[in-house]
Amino acid sequence: MSTSTDRPEPAATTLARGSDGRPVSDRGDTVCVIGAGASGLTAVKNLKEHGFGVDCYERETGVGGAWNWRHDRSPVYASTHLISSRPFTQFPDFPMPDTWPDYPHHSQLLTYFERYADHFDLRSHIWFGTEVIRVEPVEGDRWDVTTRSTGGYGPERTSRYAAVVVANGHNWSPKLPRYEGLEEFRGEVMHASSYKDPAQLRGKRVLVVGAGNTGCDIAVEAAQQASHCWHSTRRGYWYAPKYVLGRPADQVNDMLLALRVPLRVRQWLYHWTLRLTVGDLTRFGLPKPDHRVYETHPIANSQLVYHVGHGAITPVPDVARFDAYGVELTDGRRIDPELVVFATGYLPRFEFLDPKVLGDDAGTGRPTLWLNAFAPGYPTLAVVGLLQPDSGVFTLAHWQAVLFARLLRQRLVRPERAAAFAATVQARAGERYSGPVKDSTRHWFEVGHVDYLRAVQRALDSLEDR
Amino acid sequence: MSAVRIIRSREWARPVRPARREVVSVAPESDEGRPPLLFVPGFGHGAWAFAEHWLGHAASRGFPAHALSLRGHGASEPAPRASLRAYVHDVVQVAASLPRQAVLVGHGAGALVVAHALARYPARAAVLVAPVFGGWATFGAALRRNPAGTLPAVVGGRLRLRRAQLFSRELPDAEARRYVSALGGAGRRAQWQLLSRPALEPAVGDPPVLVLGSPDDRVVPAGALNRVARRYGSAPLLFPGMGHDLMLDVRWREPIDALLDWLEKEPAAR
Structure with a gap:
């Protein structure tokens, strides 16, 4: 196993000059990983395990990315718990303690990532407090990565790498919808990313916009803390309980997947199970799912319907416009919240990379990749981790x-296999790995x-089959 | 070995139930950054089998040493219906709870548990001591040497090992009797799985594997020992004159020293 954990010495290894003529320190066969969140950590660990030297850059001072509540870009709030149960969530070769609950808390997740980093000695590969500002392709399929201290002070430094893993996450740049009159609204407006604690809702009239898992969580907390809670959704959704038949719902669902039950049959079974457990949602005034x-994207929330049934949450349709003292809804109703929380999701951002590199020629922000990971050319x-x-x-x-x-290993050992892989990337970029989904930025990365x-599995087999 | 299989629906949908596990640990006097060792006893044995000599000795040479009792063994939670998968789960859970990447050391059928655990945990290295990988040849050998102790296991009873199978004649009578009386039994399903032999998946991260045993082992025939070693691309390290329980026999010091020497010189294991 390689032990090239030594930090680059800018002066000693300078061989080339970058695009702007500044010196570049050549890191040889080392691979660069951007971000030390969950995806970045597993990239460092697996590259290391396959014998590669790794330099990882992390803008924050700790590991865990979005799951580290100390980080200013972290979207977690005090009550964040996992949506998928433990067996589906852990790394396949480093299980979470089996004494943990089915749906661990975000603070347990952070402990898990910290232990993962220590167990596999990953921290010695990570440059904390270092931000990547430019990633540029250079000849020989190599990459110039320019970094500087987070916050923008200190000199910039460029290093040349054999490969780059982008693991900067996609749940940190808030997506804020535009509404007519929002600027005039005198109440408080926040995106869910700045929601941290139920105390922010206490005693207020709250409107929560969006029925993602975060929106539903916040609506449930508002139901218990706020003086009133409206929950605005664009359409009707299926609110799946977290437990079905006394087991985590995803574990029950996967038994059907393991048996390769066709989608239509699974949908029928699911509708039937929901009818038996959650019941007819239109009775509660929730819109019928379209x-x-x-x-x-599945919503797993057992409490939302409960609070609707107790009158603590009033389901309302989409927002039509804001004015100084209230909100007009698409059905003509007017409500007067003091606080509006937009749980309207996040958009991916790769500001250090030319969008064309990721196949985003139109500049929409949506990359065109194969397996949501590999860029043609x-x-x-x-x-890594650009998945929903x-x-x-x-x-x-x-x-x-x-x-x-x-x-990367096959590129060195059996280049013809790597070339065949590259051809597949070219031919099949943009492929989807889910059934038909509603068109929305929320489902860009749905799999x-x-x-x-x-x-x-097929891609792994095609690389390694004898 | 088959290729890596990444869709594990059964493991996701039917996770192994947690069980209270006994872990005995001996820490070295000063932490020299050596990898922790996790000793996995075979069927019927508990952490006590390693606590007797090997844990202390490994710690005295600077290795943090841990031994666990598989569920249903030693002081771990009783689990009469445990399967091989539950045992593998126990090993992986304890390994992942250690502060650093561990070396897995399995003895007897515990070596088979370790071989399966290697597919679910990237061990730094693995050592298989007198490995019992099961199969009909091993069953035949056990039947010939100890028919009364082996036959009940076929119908779901406890597999009973005799003193002569486990130790050399040099071991004092009193000690041998004490060890044999401490033996327990493995789960019925796990015992049967020694015969049905679920396929081994490839080890994560390609760890170096050392196989050691004794040509005079009355449980593991020489052929079986060689087959296991060949699977990992090597020949077994042999300690003639010792019984199956190398960690309890009179000359327990030789195999553990050889094991630790190997770890010290194996570059990937450091």
Whole structure:
């Protein structure tokens, strides 16, 4: 196993000059990983395990990325718990303690990542407090990575790497919808990313916009803390309970997936189970879903319907416009919240990278990749964790990292296999790994975990089959 | 070995139930950054088998040493219906709870548990001591040497090992009797799985594997020992004159020293 954990010495190894003529320190076969969150950590661990030297840059001072509540870009709030149960969420080769609950708390997740980093001695590879500001392809499929201290002070430094893993996360740049009159609104407005603690809701009239898992969590907290809570959703959704038949719902669902039960049958079974457990939601005044289950990102929340039934949450339709003292809804009703929380999601951002590199020629912000990870024309670049699975993302990020590590190894050992892989990337970029889903930025990276892992399995087999 | 299998629906949908596990640990006097060792006893044995000599000795040479009792063994929670998968789960859980990447050392059928655990945990290295990988040849050998102790296991009873199978004649009578009386039994399903032999998946991260045993072992025939070693691309390290329980026999010091020497010189294991 390689032990090239030594930090680059800018002067000693300078061989080349970058695009702007400044010196570049050549890091040889070392791979650069951007970000030390869940995806970045598993990339460092798996690259290291496959014998590569790794330099990882992390803008914060700790590991865990979004799951580290100390980080200013972390979206977690005091009550954040996992949506997928433990077996679906842990790294496949480093299980969470089996004494933990089915749905651990975010602070346990952070402990888990810190232990992962210590167990596999990953911290010696990570440059904390260092921000990546530019990643540029150079000849020979190599990359110039320019970094500086987080916050922008200190000199910039450019290092040349054999490969780059982009693991900067996609849940930190808030997506704020535009509404007519929002500027005139005199109440308080916040995005869910700045929601941290239920005390922020206490005694207020609160409008929560958005029915993602975060929106539902905040609505449930508002139901208990606020003086009133409206929950505005664009459409009706399926609110799945976290437990079905006394077991975590995703574990029950996966038994059907393991048996390869067709989608239609699973949808029928799911509707039937929901009718038996949650019941008819229109009775509660919630709109009827305009889609079948599995066509939007699943919402796992057992408490929302409960609080609607207790009158603590009033479901309302989409917001039409704001004015100084209130909100007009699309059904013509007027409500007068003091606080509006937009749980409207996040958008991916790769400001250090030319959008064209990730196949985003139109500049919409949506990359075109194969397996949501590999960019056509750039065989030594991978994006890890750019996934919105119907289960935990860390397992999937782990296998993306393993696939990339094996691809890099095959480039050295069996280049013809790596070339065939590159051709596949070119031909199949933009492929989807889920059933039909509603068109929305929320579903840009939506994957069904079994469909996705089957595709990764085929890719692994094609790389390594004898 | 088959290729890596990444869709593990059964493990996701039916996770192994947690069980209270006994872990005995001996820390070295000063932490020299050596990898922790996790000793996994075979069927019927508990952490006590390693606590007797090997843990202390490994710690005295600077290795943090831990031994666990698989569920249903030693002071761990009773688990009469445990399967091989539950045992593997126990090993992986304890390994992942250690502060650093561990070396897994399995003895007897515990070596088979370790071989399966290697597919679920990237061990730094693995050592298989007198490995019992099961199969009909091993069963035949056990039947010939100890029919009364082996036959009940076929119908779900406890597999009973005799003193002559486990120790050399040099071991004092009183000690041998004490060890044999401490033996327990493995789960019925796990015992059967020694015969059905679930397929081994490839080890995560390709750790170096050392196989050691004794040509005079009355449980593991020489052929079986060689087959296991060949699976990992090596030949077994042999300690003639010792019984199956190398960690309890009179000359327990030789195999543990060889094991630690190997770890010290194996570059990937450091």
